[in-house]
Amino acid sequence: MELNLPNPPSFPFAALSDVEPQPFMPPADDARADAYLAMIRRYIGGAADIDRPTQSATARTAPITADDCAERLADADRVFAQWLAPLRRPAAEAAGIEPARMADALNHMHHESRRLTMCHDVLLDNVVELARVVIDERVPGDFIETGVWRGGVTILMRAALTAFGDLGRSVWVADSFAGLPAPDPATDLRDAIWHHLMRAVGLLRSDLAAVREAFARAGLLDRRVRFLPGWFADTLPEAPIARLALMRLDGDWYESTRVALDALYPRLSPGGFVIVDDYGLPTGCARAVDEYRAAHRIDAPLTRINAQAVYWRKPW
Ligand SMILES: C[S@@+](CC[C@H](N)C(=O)[O-])C[C@H]1O[C@@H](n2cnc3c(N)ncnc32)[C@H](O)[C@@H]1O
Incomplete structure (x- = not known):
């Protein structure tokens, strides 16, 4: 056939x-x-x-570092202060992530742009x-x-x-x-914090x-x-x-x-x-x-x- x-x-x-x-x-x-x-x-x-640029609106060549992520988490502490206060926890804890792991996760999502x-x-x-x-x-x-x-x-x-x-x-x-x-x-504080962090990958x-x-x-x-x-x-x-x-x-x-x-x-x-x-x-x-x-x-x-x-x- x-x-x-x-x-x-x-x-x-x-x-x-x-x-x-x-x-x-x-x-x-x-x-x-x-x-x-x-x-x-x-x-x-x-x-x-x-052989053409990929569709990514997120493409960026430099890897995201743990320091970048620490900064973003500190920013999330400010943005979500009103919801974090009653929990007495920082954004990193509320979202179940810390800067080094977060950098790994974000790099996996955007860095391999092909x-x-x-x-x-x-x-x-x-x-x-x-x-x-x-x-x-x-x-x-x-x-x-x-x-x-x-x-x-x-x-x-x-x-x-x-x-x-x-x-x-x-x-x-x-x-x-x-x-x-x-x-x-x-209603979804964890997801909202993650959404804030995911701005790093568009x-x-x-x-x-x-x-x-x-x-x-x-x-x-x-x-x-x-x-x-x-x-x-x-x-x-x-x-x-x-x-x-x-x-x-x-x-x-x-x-x-x-x-x-x-x-x-x-x-x-x-x-x-x-x-x-x-x-x-x-x-x-x-x-x-x-x-x-x-x-x-x-x-x-x-x-x-x-x-x-x-x-x-x-x-x-
Ligand atoms: C992690 S990515 C998907 C990865 C993909 N399955 C892959 O193979 O790489 C999540 C996708 O879900 C889409 N998404 C998430 N929530 C959505 C919603 N409520 N409505 C439409 N799209 C949504 C986002 O636009 C994004 O493209």
């Missing part, structure tokens, strides 16, 4: 004009699918290149593995990531559909494309046109990639998504996680997976997940992917 998978040696990439939906042909074998996904992973990891995802390999392995399970087991529904930044994980999701011979599902790409929203310090602002272009350069921009630009609270409840088989939440904050669960978990098929990227972060994400699971009596076990991310499977 004639294949439609790009050959790894011919990578990179499709010409930008070459973005018409492509006829799908399944991969011949696992080795070909693996080679194709490995190539896509090199691309989203920033190894294969794009990357299309900030996710480490183990998280990308997990996306591919769970995509494969739902395709093999015919769990019905589309894939979504809420919080895509430069789009890398959603590019990998779309590539997995091709690699594993799926003919019908779509990938939903949900982001403000305007960066992280500002949490209310009265609040992770990304650009819809650049994400579309990143799909196109991999030959993966077709009708099965659906964009949901805007704040989750505005886009997710009304999104024309019937069923989901794989939902990946990566919106960092309490509110962003809670809105996504409220809007999307009811549409997750039994046997589908929900991945929560930020469960181990010192933001409000874990509280949103724990509250939602308790309120809906979800006792499916949480599986840890790494120190930060978890997933669970919706029971049949």
Whole structure:
């Protein structure tokens, strides 16, 4: 059978004009699918290149130092004084971060400016593995990531559909494309302090046109990639998504996680997976997940992917 998978040696990439939906042909074998996904992973990891400035509004060449972070935390002490006072704690303690670790985290987010995802390999392995399970087991529904930044994980999701011979599902790409929203310090002080600190990386602002272009350069921009630009609270409840088989939440904050669960978990098929990227972060994400699971009596076990991310499977 004639294949439609790009050959790894011919990578990179499709010409930008070459973005018409492509006829799908399944991969011949696992080795070909693996080679194709490995190539896509090199691309989203920033190894294969794009010789043009990246879309980052956050690009900056000098690394952020622990001293920069100490200064920002001192500034947060002033900005959030009214909410910190009753707690008798400095911003660093309230946000669960100290300058050196904060510098590491922020540098990871902005410094590798060629990357299309900030996710480490183990998280990308997990996306591919769970995509494969739902395709093999015919769990019905589309894939979504809420919080895509430069789009890398959603590019990998779309590539997995091709690699594993799926003919019908779509990938939903949900982001403000305007960066992280500002949490209310009265209800989400931790997230509000983190938001203040994340100004150092442009609040992770990304650009819809650049994400579309990143799909196109991999030959993966077709009708099965659906964009949901805007704040989750505005886009997710009304999104024309019937069923989901794989939902990946990566919106960092309490509110962003809670809105996504409220809007999307009811549409997750039994046997589908929900991945929560930020469960181990010192933001409000874990509280949103724990509250939602308790309120809906979800006792499916949480599986840890790494120190930060978890997933669970919706029971049949
Ligand atoms: C940590 S980044 C996502 C990283 C990405 N998944 C990757 O693979 O690198 C968080 C993203 O969530 C988006 N975001 C967070 N809360 C949001 C909300 N309430 N509405 C829309 N976008 C949101 C931000 O714009 C940002 O792009």
